[in-house]
Amino acid sequence: MCELTIVRGGDSRAVSAEAGALVSDLLRQAVPAFALPCAGNHTCGKCRVQITGAVEPPDESERRLLGGDDLAAGIRLACSCRLAGDATVTLEAEGNSKIIAWNQTPPFEHTESGYGIAVDIGTTTVAMQLFDRASGAVLAERLAENAQRGFGADVISRIEACKTEGLDVLSGRINSQLERMAAECMQEAGVDHIEESVVTGNSTMLHLYEGLDPASLAVVPFDVQSFFGCMSRHTLAGAPVYLPRCIGAYVGADIVCAILASDMLSGGVQLLADIGTNGEMALAKDGKLLCCSTAAGPAFEGAGLSCGMPAAPGAVRAVWREGDQICFETVQDQPAKGVCGSGILDALAVMLETEAIDDSGFLEEDFAIGGSGVQIDQRDVRQIQLAKSAICAGLITLLEEEGVDAADVERFSIAGGFGSSMNFDSACAIGLFPAALRDKTGFIGNGALGGASMLLMNKSLREKSEHMAQQATELSLSASPAFMDYYVDCMSFMEF
Template sequence: MFELTLHLNHQTQSIPVEAGQSISEILQQHVPSFALPCAGNHTCGKCRVQASGALSPLSNAEKKFLTDTDIQAGIRLACDCTILGNAAVTVQTEQKARIIAWYQTPPFEKTETGYGFAVDIGTTTVAVQLIQRETGRILAERLAENAQRSYGADVISRIEACKTAGLDTLSDRIAQQIEQLAQECLQEAGICAVSESIVTGNATMLHIYEGLDPASLAVSPFDVQSYFGCFSRRTLAGAPVYLPRCIGAYVGADIICAILAADLEHGGTQLLADIGTNGEMALFHADKLLCCATAAGPAFEGAGISAGMPAASGAIRAVSLQDDTVHYETVQDAPAVGICGSGILDALAVMLETEEMDDSGYLEPQDEDAEDWAIGTSGISITQKDIRQIQLAKSAICGGLLTLLDEEGMEPEDIQRFVIAGGFGSTMNHASAAKIGLFPAGLQDKTVFIGNGALGGAAMLLLNRALREKTEQMAQNAEELSLSTSPSFMDYYIDCMAFDEF
């Protein structure tokens, strides 16, 4: 048995370890917030720590992702570095993300009294709001990155982690995180108790929260153990928790809540896209609700991008071309340390404009000596691999939207209102998004942003009990279009790989 000295947030602790343990394995146990975006598959290079002592030699993966400067500074990849004896690890304090929690909802009657929580368990982020139910006033809120992120950035990684680390481990971790955030809200507002809460999320997140094995969600025919639309086995702050109904394995309660918040069933033919790690979409036309989901992946939220990060202080959030010069803006106007999703879209749009990237995604910087595209004087660059990651994600979103329209024999011009929901969707420049082909250009002038629609819908269910029955009926009547078996989607997916307007 050896000793690992862990330096974290100006605190030091000694941890007994065994030879052969990876640093990531140790951090999963002792630093639950430590992120492993690729679930420890050595493909993202994001799990960087400073380490010294008796450690395994640098692996090929580490040599690929780390610069000479990194190596000289003692930087290692936690997933690929094992303990051979006494060692020390320093985990850098991470900036908190500026997670978008605002939302817009249509006018509705508030019928309930007392206090309650609206909670959205996102694959990447968790939002908790304490609300006065008579008025809808938000008394306190907490926003955090999902505590399960040390088990991977996407739902497939989390499902696999339920097999390896244990379902109870992931279930308790998210439940404890939500409880902690709720207690902080109560303390801030000076409230002793709540009447009940609404917890929404995609089907995988709700299964894990409830302690239901999500394994069947990852394999055909994608069966669910529960569609929910019921009260949880758990409580939050000692009060009952209602779980909205899902439509299917990949069209969850979060999209039903977003549909409610978007008022999608009123006002003619409408299209909704909730853009996040899971791209969920809904089309309402002729009294029919057609939904689908596509695996966009976490690239829009920074994971898998070389300099990618959440929308935290120092993240490049906007990029523009002014007088042939590349300009950029960062969150809180802090020095640039990385780039978030909205900045990536802008950067790609500028690269198309300057013809330093062609519509196939091939990068050819004007500086012949450069391999990457530099964002002005920020010191941050976009790599060819970054472009390919965004290419896959945006193709999945645009292909899904076109498949929905094709299923109903419609064109983008037939849509009267295009609603974008989700934290990423709230910050992006829709002109840049249309220019690179994230969604059909015919929808650009019809675009409205509603923010975190899942959280907004959860708040509506908290304030008006009758809406719960409405969403349950909505979910039961909705049709789910399986993109995995759709020939149209595969064709659109390939076509939408081009960085062009569709």
């Protein structure tokens, strides 16, 4: 037996392990917040840790991802490094990522009394708010990284982890996290009892919360075990939990809640996009609702990029040009450590402007973001290229399906944390969404959480949302020839 001492901030703890144990396996058990963006497939190089002591030498993939300087400094990849004896691993104390709880909802009647909790389980983050249901006052909130992130950055990796690690493990991880967050909220607000909770999320997250096997969500014909729109078999803080209805396997309850919060069925031609690891979109026209989902991947949230990171302190969040100078701004004005989604959009727009890349995305040499020490390489450009093409092609296909031109859209609402600091000019410049939408675009915050709070405080809206989800039409982009054509076209970095 050996012992791994884990040092994080001012805390340390020792765990016992067999020789040959992967450091990532030990960290995933001892530090649930430790992230493995590529689920330990040795492709992203993001699980860097400082290790001293008896460990096995690095293999070829680890040497390639790290390089000689990092290895000489004692940096290793947790997913590749194995114990050979006693060792100490030091984790960098992370600042809190910028997780959005703020949301905008239309006026609605508060019909319920007592206290309640609204939760949005995102693939990357979890947001929770405790309400006085009669007044609508937020009494406490908790924002955190999803405790399942040690099993990969996207829903497919989580589904695969259910096969290797066990469904109970992933389900238990998120249930335990919500119980802890709820207890903290109640303690902060001085509340000892809640009446009810509403928990929303995409289809995969709700399957995992409920302990339903999500395997069928990953294979054609993408069957779901439940569309929800029902009471959970779980309780939260000892109170019943309502789960809003999903539209389909990849158009989940989160977008249904965001539709409710955006009030997009109030009339006219309205468009909504929740841009995250999944890009979920909805178009309302003449009282009809058409929805779709596209796999954007986690690049907009910093995962998969060489210097990518969440919008935590030190993340480059804005980039612009003043004359020949490349300027930048970081979250909380901390020294630059990497770049988050909004920063990479700005950087690419500047790269186009300065012709560091052409419209095909070709990058002759790594691009330095001013004096930040953060660089963007060709693979980063390609990751964003794939993600932005999926979003733009999805929006164009959705509009075309209903015979609507982008110029006919009266309001374009963007939900989700990525949109909170997005520069719409940069988004249009690189072709993230059609340029005709620029002046009609507004950010509604965490629409999923906003809609969940509405369902918490007015039960009659639940029937409305369930009917809305049942009547909505899901457009399958994977079966759409038009989407594939637009996907190829939208690869170009240009306005559409």
